[in-house]
Amino acid sequence: MTFTVQQEEMPYKYVTIEGPVLGYEPVDLQEYRSWSIRYLGPEAGERFFTSAEGYIRSMQTVRVRPERWLTYDWGKEFTG
Numbered sequence: 001m002t003f004t005v006q007q008e009e010m011p012y013k014y015v016t017i018e019g020p021v022l023g024y025e026p027v028d029l030q031e032y033r034s035w036s037i038r039y040l041g042p043e044a045g046e047r048f049f050t051s052a053e054g055y056i057r058s059m060q061t062v063r064v065r066p067e068r069w070l071t072y073d074w075g076k077e078f079t080g
Helices: 029-040 042-057
Strands: 002-007 013-018 021-026 060-064 068-073
Touching: 029 042
Parallel strands: none
Antiparallel strands: 002 013, 013 068, 021 060
């Protein structure tokens, strides 16, 4: 499996991993809620989680053993 996360505005950044899938499982709602709060703050995180909970329930967590990583950060090209 290959998985990529990217930032689509400057400075462009991305990370890609490749590796075998170890398993699938339903998303842990409380774990997802804590991520929402961690990245969006208490108020916005709770609001996001509450509005998206129905959609989140249909998601799956995919466990992958990374064997190859590829990353790049364009921001490092333009800092002095």
